[in-house]
Amino acid sequence: MLKPRLIGTIALILFIFVAINAYIGWNGWLYLSALTSLDNPLPYAIAVAIISISYIIGRLLQPVAPLRKIGRVFKLIGSYWLAVMEYAVLLLPPANLIYWLLTKLGISASAALLAVGSVVAVIMLAILLRGSWNAWSPVVRTYSITIAKPAGSRTSLRIGMASDIHLGTIVGKRHLARLAKAMEHMKPDLILLPGDIIDDDIAPYLDENMSEVMKRLRAPLGVYAVLGNHEYYGGHIARFIAEMDAVGIRVLLDESVKMDDGFYIIGRKDLTAKRSDPEGRQSVKELVAALDASLPLIMMDHQPSDLEQASLQGIDLSLSGHTHRGQMMPNHLFTRRLFELDWGFLQKGQLHAIVSSGFGTWGPPLRIGSRAEIIQLNVEFRP
Numbered sequence: 001m002l003k004p005r006l007i008g009t010i011a012l013i014l015f016i017f018v019a020i021n022a023y024i025g026w027n028g029w030l031y032l033s034a035l036t037s038l039d040n041p042l043p044y045a046i047a048v049a050i051i052s053i054s055y056i057i058g059r060l061l062q063p064v065a066p067l068r069k070i071g072r073v074f075k076l077i078g079s080y081w082l083a084v085m086e087y088a089v090l091l092l093p094p095a096n097l098i099y100w101l102l103t104k105l106g107i108s109a110s111a112a113l114l115a116v117g118s119v120v121a122v123i124m125l126a127i128l129l130r131g132s133w134n135a136w137s138p139v140v141r142t143y144s145i146t147i148a149k150p151a152g153s154r155t156s157l158r159i160g161m162a163s164d165i166h167l168g169t170i171v172g173k174r175h176l177a178r179l180a181k182a183m184e185h186m187k188p189d190l191i192l193l194p195g196d197i198i199d200d201d202i203a204p205y206l207d208e209n210m211s212e213v214m215k216r217l218r219a220p221l222g223v224y225a226v227l228g229n230h231e232y233y234g235g236h237i238a239r240f241i242a243e244m245d246a247v248g249i250r251v252l253l254d255e256s257v258k259m260d261d262g263f264y265i266i267g268r269k270d271l272t273a274k275r276s277d278p279e280g281r282q283s284v285k286e287l288v289a290a291l292d293a294s295l296p297l298i299m300m301d302h303q304p305s306d307l308e309q310a311s312l313q314g315i316d317l318s319l320s321g322h323t324h325r326g327q328m329m330p331n332h333l334f335t336r337r338l339f340e341l342d343w344g345f346l347q348k349g350q351l352h353a354i355v356s357s358g359f360g361t362w363g364p365p366l367r368i369g370s371r372a373e374i375i376q377l378n379v380e381f382r383p
Helices: 004-035 041-052 054-061 065-104 109-136 173-186 203-207 229-234 236-247 283-287 307-313 332-338
Strands: 137-149 156-161 191-193 222-224 248-250 254-261 265-267 298-301 317-320 344-347 353-356 373-379
Touching: 004 041, 004 065, 004 109, 041 298, 054 065, 054 173, 054 229, 054 265, 065 109, 065 137, 065 191, 065 203, 156 173, 173 373, 222 298, 222 307, 236 248, 236 307, 248 373, 307 344, 307 353, 317 373
Parallel strands: 137 373, 156 191, 191 222, 222 248, 265 298, 298 317, 317 353
Antiparallel strands: 156 373, 254 265, 344 353
8 A cells, every 4th residue: 555655756746747748738839839820739739648658658568568569669759758858847948038028028929939939949959869869879988097906917908898788679789789899899808787788678688689789799808797777677687697698798796706817807786786686785895805805806886886985995996887977968967966976987095986978878868968988998907
């Protein structure tokens, strides 16, 4: 039985959602009716209502195999609409104010409406186009660091890293092929995937046979991954691990691997494991307790929420994702406050921390103020 407080929270969220969409729809109708000869708002209102809940419809249809393809169409439309909602909330209030000021200056209401509405429409279109380009055109970002430890006979290491791929109904084989091609060109010694490889449900990965592209990720020292929050949300952990294992990708579950007899790769379960995994997840201290700390310690932790402990426990390199750098500005203002490092590089003592904005997207396939990225990390070992 739902608690009254939870019911109240859900009701408030629904009210805000409906109010925002009604506000957007009302502004859209004013502009559309001024631009055209339409005078019956009912078809328009129905269309806006369906589009506004299309993401929810898509998620509901996704588990139903015969309706999965229809669900993907709804989810795609709804994903873009989420972006429209965010930027409409930012654009429309000042647009309404400018419209009011123009009418006060003696400009006719219809002329002011057409002028202001057209500017908003152009800005929105530019956001969608540029955001799509940023999302589907990944950049290779290079970092070079030095770890003051010996690594056996190895003096350097090239790591290829991609976090938050989010393979699913939006991000599919075409985008995954861009990652494979970039890694083939980079020729890393080791590939690391710090979580959120799939976007909740594993069904799209299986239906689209994405493994045929995934298996192209190859490196001499292997390919390793950890779980992100979205793998836990999907609830298909065992199947996901089996699918990764089938293409040569080892998923580390609070485990470490000694590589080349010279350094360690540590894979930490996501923070979500605390409440979703019966075995929970180990602390950084527990993860390194049995390791030889005189060798370099490289840790993948999906969420960059434990950098202080990583530094205190002797981790030399921490690799994370999760934040997407907010994905669409000004969301980065929130991720910047939530995490000590929400994107880029930070050094804390001997710890080198890198947080990627991610390769894929969640929700809208758009990036504003961020780019889809692949990390090339050049590591030198200098005792």
